[in-house]
Amino acid sequence: MINVGIYDEHKIMARGLQMILSQVSDFDVLFFTDSKAKLNECIKNRSLHVLVINFHDTSIRNMNLIIQLSLANPKTKLLIISYDTSEDTILKIVKSKAKGFLGRDASQKDVIEAIYTLRNGFDYFNNSINKMVLNQYINDYDNHRMTESEIENLSERQIEILKFWGKSYSNQEIADELFISVRTVESHKNHIMQKLKLKSTVELVKFSIKNNIIEI
Secondary structure (H helix, E strand, C coil): CEEEEEEECCHHHHHHHHHHHHCCCCEEEEEEECCHHHHHHHHCCCCCCEEEEEECCCCHHHHHHHHHHHHHCCCCEEEEEECCCCHHHHHHHHHCCCCEEECCCCCHHHHHHHHHHHHCCCCEECCCCCHHHHHHHHCCCCCCCCCHHHHHCCCHHHHHHHHHHHCCCCHHHHHHHHCCCHHHHHHHHHHHHHHHCCCCHHHHHHHHHHCCCCCC
16 A cells, blocks of 8 residues: 655645545555645654645745655655746756656646656656756766666666657556556666666666667
C-alpha cells in the first residue's frame, strides 16, 4: 500500500484529487488539507510515502516550503503539480528537493503513474521539462563522457529505453512500444542508473544527451 498525502490551497481541488486517488486500490490517502499551517502536523508521525502538492503560484515562499518539507521528511517523496510551467519555474522545481513534477496539462493517469514511480525510488518529470530546459540545465553538469567500455556495459535494450526517455515517453508508453511490463522498464532504469552511478532520472537524461545517446 502506498500512503499518500495531499496539499492544495484550494479545498475543493484538494478534495477532488483525494477522490481520484482514493479510487486506486494501491493508494491509501492519509489526509488532504488546504492549510499550510496544518501540513506539518498532518505529516508528523505518519509513514507517508508520497506528498502531492498542487501549487497555483511558485513564489519564493512556496519554493522554500518544498525544501523545508524535504529536509524535515526525507523519506517522503514530493510530487509537485504546478499551473506555471515556464522554463524558470521548472528549473527551480528541478533544483529543489522535489522528486517529481507535473504541469497543468497532466492527466489523472499521469498523477497515478508519477506516484507509483516515486514510490519505486525514481524521480518523475513529465513533458513539461522540455528540451530548452535540459539544454540549460545540462551546462552545469560536470560528469565525464562515457568511455567505450561504459557504453558496452549498457545492453541494446537499455540504450533503446534511454532513447525513448529522450523522446519524453512515459514508462507505460515505453512498455507498450517494447511489449514489456512497466515493472521491467523500471527495472532497466534502475540497472542503468546503477551502472552509470547516477542518482535521478533527470541526471540520466542529461547524461544521455551529453554523450549522444539521445538527441535534442
